[in-house]
Amino acid sequence: MRQNQGLLVAVGLCIFFYGLYSLSHPKGFSASLVGQNANESFVLVAAAMAQTVPVLTGGLDLSVGAVITLVNCVASHVLAGGALENFLGILLCLAVGMAAGLLNGCLVVYGRLQPIIATLASGTIFMGVALFLRPTPGGQVDGDLAFAATFDLDELLQAAGAAPLDGALGFVGKIPSPAIWMALLALLWAYYRRTRYGLGAYAVGASQEAAYMSGVRIQRVKLAAYTLSGFFASVGGLYLALQTMSGNADIPQAGSYTLNSIASVVIGGTSLYGGIGGALGSLFGALVLRSVAFNFRVFDEGSTLGLLANPLYQPLFEGLILLAAVCLGALWVVRVKNRLRVFR
Template structure:
């Protein structure tokens, strides 16, 4: 029997298995912006509550939630165009216009109130749709297009409310600016003897409940839809999204319409909170600028493609908590923009460091 030399079998490439720690690291990097903003908010808010002379009370929580809500909605509105690497400079104007409309329509019988609320929401969405049409069909950069439309919306608001005034339904105004118990009691949704199931949630401010509902009912379904995924794809690379056959124009229209809807909801709440309408130009500008700051603090990249409206909502909470602390310590109001600017600069710098590291890695392949 002859000796036979067998050739060694070719070594199979080792398959790299994804360990549990690797998956955790990926998830951490994906949500690092939101988690960082949440940590900053918790630190600032805990410091605020510890320093407050009255301590932690339900009334203070309700007041804080009321002050946060409008900015949170405007920041969520700003998030959608930023995800496409654009900016919407009209969100504050849309909020103001819808607030003025609400001061005319959200009053009277229950039917009148319901129709008025629908009209306000539709007005906000329509303003956003107009923005989208100007960007898509006019082929104008979003920052320029929305700068022009913001002036138009403010002009309409001034026509509706040359001076502050009007009113909204008082019970509704009180209910949405209170806690869950007061909301239910105002509209007779339960008798005292039948409300035991509500007691664990009775202390929660209604604005926080509304924010959670908006996230669950509007934002989450949008991000899981084709339009939502296309918005993220446009921000990452519009050319690649186009070559993939994604509906670019329809996604842009949907994105700006959603931004107008969010801003309109913020304006509707602001009218309910103040029980009036006010075409305040400085206030509209302040909300627009603060919305950009909240978006950046919340971890959304101004270059598009990454981020979330949830992070922007938390970023709005950070900004408002800074103002809460300034109010407690009676610091000069002129120092507040300085401190907010430093926080914004730090957030932008952290995002810039991430991009610099990515660029340095790509240099290896040149």
């Protein structure tokens, strides 16, 4: 429990804030409300998981939001055909994200640039390409594919050709599709964490010199980490296109996803120094951020907490809650008796 304290704090905060929201909402705990909230949260979840992998190696990826936006614009061009064309388009979107992540890794490993500088520069390039592809918002995404990928399991099975199962699963069939995608990303992370590259990422983040002396192939580990980060970001961009059924090279939105992904990583218990934490904690960290924002929707302006319903004050309260959550996750530092343990 001590090793997973950050994850446990994130899970507890998520349950608290989303439980409070559901109790205050007229349709609280209903499948429709959970599905809607999962839809609104998935892209940030993917961004947070994308940010986690470079952070574990001691780096930071400031291009996460730009990669999401780039893949969103690419998807708006290639996901408007038949089944085969859509399948190939999905593969192309994922490949674009992984290529962007690999480019970041090459800049860090072979260019010997600081990750912040390298990803800041590459992110600007990715946004430029996105603006070239979509100078104005637009495009089209296949409606059936978008509905199946963003609604629930029943619709997903029907779109996959398993029509006899549609409606036969009862409550299970009402599981929101984004929740399924989150579970698959979590399984991918669990597999990666147990590979030599996943273990190597923790080793490099904890001490690059010790990892090198232990035989860890640092260059390959970092390249794999940034490539996986690009994959997670591409999943977020792909889902954004399916959710909005269009593409938009929105620079403020890209910046928002990047900054919120870093906040989600911190809330989830991953150390920005590297070597501690995991993408599962970041997943719940992203859900905490979204749950806090959801709560502001259910307050009546005439109630005792009506001040929270004012959109002008919401960023202030979100920041205060975020600060409190981060401090709560860092309470273990106060109890450390030997200061050297803080830097391990």
